Amino acid sequence: MTAAQPGSERRPMQRYLEHPRGGPTALRIVLGTQLRKLREESGVSTKAAADAIRGSHAKISRLELGRVGFKERDVADLLTLYGITDPDERADFIDLARQANAPGWWHQYSDILAPWFETHLGLEDAASVIRTYQNQFVPGLFQTEEYARAVTQLGNPRASAVEVERRVRLRITRQGILHREDPPRIWVVLDEAVLRRPIGGPGVMLAQLHRLIEVAQMPHVTLQIAPFSLGGVAAAGGPLTILRFLEPDLPDVVYLEQLTSALYLDKREDVDNYLSVMDRLCAEAERPVATLPFLVKMLDELGTQEG
Structure with a gap:
């Protein structure tokens, strides 16, 4: 049996260098x-x-x-x-x-990015699975440019027009992960309130509903609706995102965004609790096959109102 060379039995970093x-x-x-x-x-x-x-x-x-x-x-x-x-x-x-230490693609937006959100962008870029529940806004990865602009103006009322446009560009650039060769698996549960709230006005919401119909048909996207008829939902406290990674040294991370900061949880007990919440949400929400009919119905309702 050939003796191993010094260090050959370990070198844990080698695989990350070969397959970054x-x-x-x-x-x-x-x-x-x-x-x-x-x-x-x-x-x-x-x-x-x-x-x-x-x-x-x-x-x-x-x-x-x-x-x-x-x-x-x-x-x-x-x-x-x-x-x-x-x-x-x-x-x-x-x-x-x-x-x-190399800068990520988002470095060009460092003038408008809070450090806590830079971390999220990096984790999102690295994730193999992204699961999220949203009860106020359409997830940034699915937003149209007009919807993103309306949300940005709500959250940054004192921002200049130039800053608003840079924030919108950042959000649209993030969506590149949807179209790369190895996109993450994205599983989203949307509260019906997200679809009923006319962010930006009826015209913006019409375009946003069309966009959701488009992304719901992507093979790596699962979209579910949590209708009002459910009453309370498991994640009544607010939106949450769970990110999973292929690398064994990267634990699952729970991301809880707040107004001016965010919490990142990776302790096994915390992650397991939120995974249980997310699993219950997915079980309680309408099945994925019901999503397109639900969105088309809403599109018809909104179109009728517009007319």
Whole structure:
């Protein structure tokens, strides 16, 4: 039996370098997760790790959660502390740190993007499955330009016309994931209130209903309606999104957007609770085969009102 070369049995970063997916946000989480595993395996405390990179406990926590970029010097010092001496393995980590620090496509909109939403864009770009429940607006991935403009003006009443248009461009650019070669699986439950609320006026809603009919027929999209007849729904607290990833080192993430911030939950217990809520929503909502007839009926009703 041929002896393994030094480091060949490990090199956990090699597969990410050979088959990168998801952009810098996902890679930061992968790298942080691997560094945490190395620290725990080597029995190093967070304080000792922080001392090694001339930082604090909070800095180590942010690095291991993938919330910030990585300095190559910090990665090299941590690898030395954790006993990683194989040159090829160290090079893999450093290369991944460089890739994780690269700007995402959304960097060009950094002047209007809050840091908490940049994280969401990165995770959305990396996800293999996106499940969401919306009770106020059509999801950004499905919005028409006119609908997106109306929503943006509602949420940013003091924004200039130029800023509004940049925000609309950002939202439309996000929708590129629907048309790429490997699109994520998207499963959406819309509360009927979303369809009844005339955002932007009847003309805008007519176009938006046509758009929903179009996306509902995409093979990688499942769209369900939660009608008023249900009464209460499992996610009465508000909209929620759950993102799942192909990479084993990326846990499922629950995204809960608020007015000026967002919560990102990835602890197994939290994620399981929200997965249970989402499963109940999907079970309670109208079946996917009923979505197109529902939307066509609403289209006819709105058209009659317009006429």
